[in-house]
Amino acid sequence: MSARERLQHPAAWWLWGLGLATAASRTTNPVVLLLVIGVCVLVVVERRDPSTPNPLVAFLVIGAAVVTFRVLMTVVLGNGIRGETVLVTLPRIPLPEWAASIRIGGPVSLESLLFAAYDALRLAAILACIGAANALASPRRLLRYLPATLYDVGTAVVVGLTFAPQLLADARTVRSARALRGHDGRGLRELARLAVPVLETAFERSLGLAASMESRGYGRAVRTTPGGRRAASALALVGALGVLAGLYGLLDSSVGGALGLPLLLVGLLVAGASLVVGASRDGRSGHRRDRWTSTESLTVACGAVAGGVLVAAAAGAWAGIVPTQRAEPPAVPLLAVLAVLVAALPAWFTPRPRRVA
Amino acid sequence: MITFDHVTVHYADAPAPSLRDVTLRIPEGELVLVVGPTGSGKSTLLRTINGLVPHFSGGTLTGSVVVEGHPTSTHRPRDLATVVGLVEQNPASTFVTDVVEDEIAYGMETMGLDPATIRRRVEETLDLFGLTSLRNRPLTALSGGQQQRAAIAAVFAAGPRILVLDEPTSALDPVAAEEVLASLHRIVHDLGVTVVLAEHRLERVVHHADRVILIDEGRTSDLLDPAVAMADSPIHPPLVALSRLAEWSPTPLSIRDARRRAGGLRERLAELAPLGAPGALSAPTRPGSDTVRTTRARILRGGRPVIDDLTLSLASGSVTALMGRNGAGKSTLLGALAGQLPLARGSARIGTDSGWTDPAALPARRRVALVGLVPQQPELLLYTESVATECAAADDDFGVEPGTTRRILDRISGGLDPDRHPRDLSEGQRLELALAVILAGSPKVLLLDEPTRGLDYGAKQRLSAALRELAAAGTTVLLATHDVELAAEVADRVVILADGEVVTDGGAREVLSSSPAFAPQVTKVLLPQTWLTVDEVAAALGRSA
Numbered sequence: 001m002s003a004r005e006r007l008q009h010p011a012a013w014w015l016w017g018l019g020l021a022t023a024a025s026r027t028t029n030p031v032v033l034l035l036v037i038g039v040c041v042l043v044v045v046e047r048r049d050p051s052t053p054n055p056l057v058a059f060l061v062i063g064a065a066v067v068t069f070r071v072l073m074t075v076v077l078g079n080g081i082r083g084e085t086v087l088v089t090l091p092r093i094p095l096p097e098w099a100a101s102i103r104i105g106g107p108v109s110l111e112s113l114l115f116a117a118y119d120a121l122r123l124a125a126i127l128a129c130i131g132a133a134n135a136l137a138s139p140r141r142l143l144r145y146l147p148a149t150l151y152d153v154g155t156a157v158v159v160g161l162t163f164a165p166q167l168l169a170d171a172r173t174v175r176s177a178r179a180l181r182g183h184d185g186r187g188l189r190e191l192a193r194l195a196v197p198v199l200e201t202a203f204e205r206s207l208g209l210a211a212s213m214e215s216r217g218y219g220r221a222v223r224t225t226p227g228g229r230r231a232a233s234a235l236a237l238v239g240a241l242g243v244l245a246g247l248y249g250l251l252d253s254s255v256g257g258a259l260g261l262p263l264l265l266v267g268l269l270v271a272g273a274s275l276v277v278g279a280s281r282d283g284r285s286g287h288r289r290d291r292w293t294s295t296e297s298l299t300v301a302c303g304a305v306a307g308g309v310l311v312a313a314a315a316g317a318w319a320g321i322v323p324t325q326r327a328e329p330p331a332v333p334l335l336a337v338l339a340v341l342v343a344a345l346p347a348w349f350t351p352r353p354r355r356v357a
Numbered sequence: 358m359i360t361f362d363h364v365t366v367h368y369a370d371a372p373a374p375s376l377r378d379v380t381l382r383i384p385e386g387e388l389v390l391v392v393g394p395t396g397s398g399k400s401t402l403l404r405t406i407n408g409l410v411p412h413f414s415g416g417t418l419t420g421s422v423v424v425e426g427h428p429t430s431t432h433r434p435r436d437l438a439t440v441v442g443l444v445e446q447n448p449a450s451t452f453v454t455d456v457v458e459d460e461i462a463y464g465m466e467t468m469g470l471d472p473a474t475i476r477r478r479v480e481e482t483l484d485l486f487g488l489t490s491l492r493n494r495p496l497t498a499l500s501g502g503q504q505q506r507a508a509i510a511a512v513f514a515a516g517p518r519i520l521v522l523d524e525p526t527s528a529l530d531p532v533a534a535e536e537v538l539a540s541l542h543r544i545v546h547d548l549g550v551t552v553v554l555a556e557h558r559l560e561r562v563v564h565h566a567d568r569v570i571l572i573d574e575g576r577t578s579d580l581l582d583p584a585v586a587m588a589d590s591p592i593h594p595p596l597v598a599l600s601r602l603a604e605w606s607p608t609p610l611s612i613r614d615a616r617r618r619a620g621g622l623r624e625r626l627a628e629l630a631p632l633g634a635p636g637a638l639s640a641p642t643r644p645g646s647d648t649v650r651t652t653r654a655r656i657l658r659g660g661r662p663v664i665d666d667l668t669l670s671l672a673s674g675s676v677t678a679l680m681g682r683n684g685a686g687k688s689t690l691l692g693a694l695a696g697q698l699p700l701a702r703g704s705a706r707i708g709t710d711s712g713w714t715d716p717a718a719l720p721a722r723r724r725v726a727l728v729g730l731v732p733q734q735p736e737l738l739l740y741t742e743s744v745a746t747e748c749a750a751a752d753d754d755f756g757v758e759p760g761t762t763r764r765i766l767d768r769i770s771g772g773l774d775p776d777r778h779p780r781d782l783s784e785g786q787r788l789e790l791a792l793a794v795i796l797a798g799s800p801k802v803l804l805l806d807e808p809t810r811g812l813d814y815g816a817k818q819r820l821s822a823a824l825r826e827l828a829a830a831g832t833t834v835l836l837a838t839h840d841v842e843l844a845a846e847v848a849d850r851v852v853i854l855a856d857g858e859v860v861t862d863g864g865a866r867e868v869l870s871s872s873p874a875f876a877p878q879v880t881k882v883l884l885p886q887t888w889l890t891v892d893e894v895a896a897a898l899g900r901s902a
C-alpha cells in the first residue's frame with residue numbers, strides 16, 4: 001500500500017483564490033483579466049487532485065455565457081456609451097414617451113461593445129477564481145475546518161455547494177433522457193422543460209446529503225447550554241454579515257475601499273469572538289488533518305500579492321487599470337501583470353496531488 | 358433495544374398515515390428484516406428509529422420511539438448518531454467526504470473522539486469490512502458493492518449498537534451482495550450489534566434474518582420467526598413458493614435446507630421429464646431474424662474503453678438479459694444502442710425495413726420509433742405534475758392518438774391514480790409509468806436498465822408479463838439486470854459481460870443453471886435438473902403455483 005500523499009490545506013487554496021478574485025475585481029483591463037483566467041487554468045491543470053471532478057470547466061462556461069449575454073444586450077439596448085466607431089445601425093424601435101430613457105436598436109459602436117465585454121470579463125474572471133478554488137480544494141474538505149459555531153451556516157453552504165456543480169451533470173443526464181422522448185433538447189421551450197427535472201434531481205440529492213450528515217452527527221452540540229449556543233450563533237451571524245459586507249465593499253469599487261476595509265475588520269473581530277465563544281463547545285476532533293506548512297503560507301502570499309498590488313493600483317489610478325473608452329488596444333500595466341503572474345507560482349512549488357492508479 | 362409504542366406517522370399533505378399504531382419491541386443483538394410491498398411504510402419505519410422522521414422529514418409522529426433509553430422526541434438524529442447508524446438506499450448520494458478513510462473517520466470526528474482513538478478505530482473498521490486495500494481510493498471510483506460496504510463501515514465506525522439499513526443489496530450484483538451480507542453477518546454474530554434492514558430481494562437476505570416484521574399499509578406484524586412469517590406472507594422469495602408447492606413444513610429458508618428436503622421432488626420431476634430437460638416443457642422460442650447488431654464496438658467513457666471489441670446480435674421478438682458485475686459496461690452498451698453514446702470504433706445498427714440504421718445518426722424524433730430506453734432512474738423521463746398530464750405529454754411527444762399512453766399504462770400497471778404526482782408514486786409505479794411513456798413510441802427495440810431496483814414481487818411479475826407480451830408481438834427486448842430471478846422468468850437468452858467483453862452467451866437455461874453466482878433459487882435446489890422457475894415446476898406437476 002502506498003503512503004498517502006499530502007494534499008495542500010484547502011483553506012490555503014481558498015485564500016489564494018480570494019486574493020486572485022480581489023485582483024480581478026479591481027480592473028477591467030482585458031489583458032490582466034485574461035491573464036487571471038489563464039493563471040487559474042494553469043494552476044488547476046497542474047495541481048488539481050485528479051480523483052475529484054473538475055468544476056472549473058463549469059465556471060468557465062458560465063463566465064463565457066455572461067460575456068456573450070452582456071455583449072448581446074449591449075447590441076440591442078446600448079449602454080449609454082456613444083462611441084465614434086459605429087459598426088452597424090440597427091433599426092430603432094419607437095417607444096412611448098414614458099419609456100424615453102430606454103432605447104431598443106439604434107447605432108452599435110465598437111466602444112460600447114468593448115466596454116460591455118471588458119466589464120463582463122471581470123465577472124468571468126472572478127468566477128474562474130472561485131472555480132479554481134473549487135477545483136483545487138473541494139468545498140467538502142474545507143468544511144471540515146469550519147468551527148462548530150457555524151454549524152447552521154455550514155450545512156446551508158454544503159447543501160448549496162453540492163447543488164451548484166451537480167446542476168450541470170444533471171442537466172446532461174436529463175437532456176439525454178429527453179432525447180429518449182424524441183426531443184433533442186434544443187430551443188428555449190426545451191430549456192424550460194429541462195429546468196424542472198434538473199432542479200428536482202439536484203434538490204433531492206442535496207437533501208439526501210443533508211439528511212446523511214444529520215444522522216451521522218454533524219454539528220452535535222457537546223456540553224452546551226441553550227443560552228451560550230444562542231450567543232455564539234448571534235455573534236457568528238453578525239460577524240459573518242460584517243465580513244460579507246466588508247468583502248463586498250472591497251470587491252465593489254463603487255462603494256469605495258473606505259467602507260470596505262473597516263467593515264471587514266470589525267466583521268472579522270466579531271466572527272473571531274464568536275469562534276472563541278463557540279470553541280468551548282466544539283467537540284469535534286481531527287483525523288489526519290491537513291497540515292499548514294510553508295507551502296500553504298506561500299500560496300496565500302502569492303494570492304495576496306496579486307490582490308494587494310491591484311487594490312493599490314486601483315486606488316492609485318494607474319494607467320491601464322481601467323482602459324480608456326476608445327477603440328484601441330488597451331495599455332498594459334506591467335506591474336499588475338507581474339503581480340498576477342506571481343499568483344501562478346503555486347503551480348510549481350505546492351505538493352503534487354496523488355494520481356489515480 | 359428499540360421500543361415502538363403506538364407510533365403513528367402522518368406526513369403533511371398525505372391522504373393517509375404512513376405508519377399506523379405500530380407497537381414493537383426489537384431486542385438487542387437480533388438481525389430483523391422488514392418485509393413489505395413498495396410504499397408500505399418500510400422506509401418510514403426505519404427512519405423513525407434514528408429520528409429522521411419526523412425531525413428531518415416533517416410530518417407528525419404520535420406515540421413514542423425509544424432507542425436504548427433515548428426517546429426520539431427529545432433527541433435529534435445527530436444526538437443519536439452514537440446509538441443508531443443509518444445506511445440509506447443510495448450510499449453514493451450520502452457520502453460527505455471524498456476518500457474512503459476520511460469517510461470512515463468523519464462520524465468519529467463529529468463526535469469529538471481523540472485522534473488516537475479515531476486512528477485505531479479506522480484501522481479496525483477497515484479490516485472488519487475488508488476495505489484496507491481501498492483506503493485511499495476516492496469514493497466515486499468504487500464499485501457499487503464497495504461503496505455500500507464503505508457506507509456501512511463509515512456508519513459503523515462511530516460505534517452505534519444499532520444499525521439500520523434500507524435496501525442494502527438491491528442495486529448490487531449477486532456477488533457484491535454476498536460480500537455486503539457477509540460483513541453484516543460478521544458484525545451481528547461477532548459483535549452483537551442489532552441490525553434492522555428492509556430489502557425487496559428476499560431471496561438474498563431472508564436466511565440471514567433472526568426475526569421478520571411484515572408491514573403493509575403502515576400496519577406491522579409482531580416480530581415473527583422467519584419460517585413462520587414466510588409460510589403465509591404474500592411477499593416471498595421463489596424458494597418459499599417452491600416449498601408451498603411441494604408442501605414442505607416448516608418452510609426452508611436456505612438453499613441447503615431446501616435441498617435436504619427436495620429429494621422426493623427431484624425424483625418425481627425426473628420421472629415427468631426423464632431426460633432432465635424441462636426445456637421441452639416450456640414454450641419453444643422461435644428466433645426471428647436479427648434486429649440489433651453490434652460489430653467490434655468500442656465505447657469510451659472518460660477516455661477509457663468501457664466496452665471493447667464487442668460483437669453481438671439480437672433476434673427480433675427475443676428477450677435477452679444482460680448481466681455482469683457493477684461496472685461491467687451494461688449501461689454503457691444500452692446507452693450506445695439507444696444512440697446516446699458515440700462509438701469510438703465499430704458499429705451499432707438497428708434493422709429496419711429499409712436496411713440497417715445507425716440510431717445515433719437519426720434525429721431524436723425518428724430514433725424513438727426504432728429504439729426505446731428506460732433508464733436506471735425512470736423518474737428522469739417524467740417531468741409533469743400528474744400521471745394524466747404525463748400520459749398526454751407522451752402522446753404529444755410521440756405523435757400518437759391521444760389516450761394511447763394511458764391505455765398502455767392501464768394494461769401494464771395495477772391501476773394508477775391519474776391525479777398523483779409522478780414523484781409521489783412508488784418506485785414500481787414510476788417504472789410502469791416510464792415504461793408506458795417509452796412504449797407509446799412503439800419502438801422495435803426496447804432496452805431496460807436495471808428495471809427491478811426497488812420493485813416488489815408483485816410489480817416484478819407484472820413487468821415480466823408485460824415484457825413477454827411485447828416479445829410475443831415482435832419487440833426485441835434487452836434488459837440489463839442483476840436480478841437472476843427476473844432473468845429466469847423472462848429471458849430467452851443471457852449474455853454475461855465482464856470488463857466490457859462478452860464472457861458467456863447462450864440460452865437462459867443453459868447459462869443460468871451452469872453458473873453458481875447467477876443460478877436462480879429453484880435451479881439451485883433442483884440441480885442437476887435445470888428447472889428455472891416455480892411456474893415451470895408447477896406446470897410439470899400439473900398444479901398451479
